Amino acid sequence: RAAEPEPAITEERQKRRKDREAVKRRAAEPEPAITEERQKRRKEREAARQRAAEPEPAITEERLKRRKEREAAMRRPENAARLFDSAKEKPVRRKPGGAGSDQPAARARAERLPESDAAAQARASTDPVQIGSVISEEGRRIERPRRERPEVPEGAELVREVNNRFIFRTNNTYFIERPREERFIIDAREVYYEELPRSRQREVVVRPDGTRIVTIRNRWGDVVRRVKILPDDREIVLVYVEDDYYDEVLEWRDPGLDLPPLDLDIPVRDYILDAEWVEDPEDYYTFLDQPPVEQVERTYSLDEVRRSARIRDKVRRIDLDIINFEFGSAQIPESEIGKLEGVAGAMQRLLKENPGETFLIEGHTDAVGAEVANLALSDQRAEAVATALTNVFDIAPENMETQGYGEQYLKVETQGPERENRRVAIRRITPLVAPVASSE
Known part of the structure; x- marks a missing residue:
């Protein structure tokens, strides 16, 4: 077994x-x-x-490079200037007992960003704004006004005239003024001027199709009303500010002096859009369509917005650092015009939705050269961009305001040559200069 x-x-x-x-x-x-x-x-x-x-030689290297550059830009270099233009200005000497002299040093922190232009203007007035017709007031025809200001208010000094631009100095700061109707009257069928009560003037530009651009200026030349009247007599309000205040004001004064410094707890990229990093043109529209970053106390004149960095800080900014000007030149090379297509498309889309939109085109330079010369150069560059937007992309000139700031608001703190400081910027200032839905 x-x-x-x-x-x-x-x-x-x-x-x-x-x-x-x-x-x-x-x-x-x-x-x-x-x-x-x-x-x-x-x-x-x-x-x-x-x-x-x-990585693949062409696509991956470029993407990796742009990613690193974007990350570096978001971190901001050590020599980056302060975020808000109003924080870059020279201290203002205030008169004893003057308005704004007792303002606390505390910063204005937005508890909640406004969700719309209407929400931003909610505190400006509890009653709807009643705007009468801009041509209802009878005026007396006059010859075209002289280019000089009729009067120079107290606190301002005329420094120099450069290429039909007048450079003033007030509160230790230079600013530039010029005849602003030049872009409006190109190809106009008729242009005439009228004298109104309280030393105001009305300018009427008639386009070939019958559209009229009507602008009312106060005694200092500040634009307090601007309306586009279509051939069917419908009036679209571009600028509206209560001008009674100006009748008693004898000096130029920054309305931002009444406000504490702005302090926003949002990423830099949500406040300033660098065109260099834009890959989708839709980003321009999305950015410009956003409301102000804080409440708007009242509507301001175009000149108040142009002169007050603190008021301009209320709205976001696009830096068109993709436009390369030749050194000392304000001419846009033909090869650079196409770079405006993205932002021009966004402006066209916004104007289709609201023909009353107003955009501010800012010119800036680096700190190389004389301050006064840089101021004039920056103003010419801003005007060149606005002209290109009109001639090439059909953006109506009355929907754009231009202003040069020279080297006053550097983006990078350096006295040497710096490309990022030689830039043009765009802001949508509609909620600062006109009541919401006023065109209706």
Whole structure:
């Protein structure tokens, strides 16, 4: 029995032995299906590591470069200037007991960003603004006014005239003025002027299609009303400010002096859009369509907005640092015009939704050269961009205001040549200069 075991028992043992041997073979030589899947995954991981180590020459290198540059820009360099233009200005000497002299040093922190232009203007007035027709008031025809200001208010000094631009100094700051109707009257069918009560003037520009652009200026030349009257006599309000205040004011004064410094807890990229990093033109529209970053106390004149950095700080800014001007030149090279297409498309779209939109085109320079010369150059560059937007992209001139600021608001703190300081910027200032839905 020991030498010749029973057949049933021997077969069972043999079966078990075969099973154990089969398990050992599977462990040593795994089944093809499992091995192929593992090998496939291993190859994919190796390929991914190789792609990370050796990126594709054209696309990947460019994307990696732009990503690193964007990350560096978001971190802001050590020599980056302060975020808000109003924080870059020279201290203003205030008169004892004057308005704004007792303002606390605390910063104005927005508890909640306004969700719309209407929400931003909610505190400006509890009653709807009733705007009468801009041509209802009778005027007396006069010759075209002289380019000089009729009067120079107290606190301002005329420094120089450069290419029909007048440079003034007030509160330790230079600013530039010029005849602003030049862009409006190109190809006009008729232009005439009228004298109104309280030393105001009305300018009417008639376009070939019958559209009229009517502008009312106060005694200082500040624009307090601007309306586009369509051929069907519908009036679209572009600028509206209660001008009674100006009748008693004898000096230019920054309305931002009544406000504490602005302090916003939002990322820089949500407040300033660098055109250099824009890959989707839709970003221009999304950015310009955003409301102010804080409440708007009242509507301001165009000149108040142009002169007050603190008021301009209320709205976001696009830096068109993709436009490259030649050194000392305000001419836009033909090769650079196409770079305006993205922001021009956004402006066209906004104007289609609301023909009463107003955009401020700002010109800036670096700190190389004389301050007064840079001021004039920056103003010419802002005007050149606005002219290109009109001539090439059909943005109506009355929907754009221009102003040069020279080297006053550097983006990078340096007295040497710096490309980022030689820039043009765009802001949508509609909620600062006109009541919401006023065109209706």
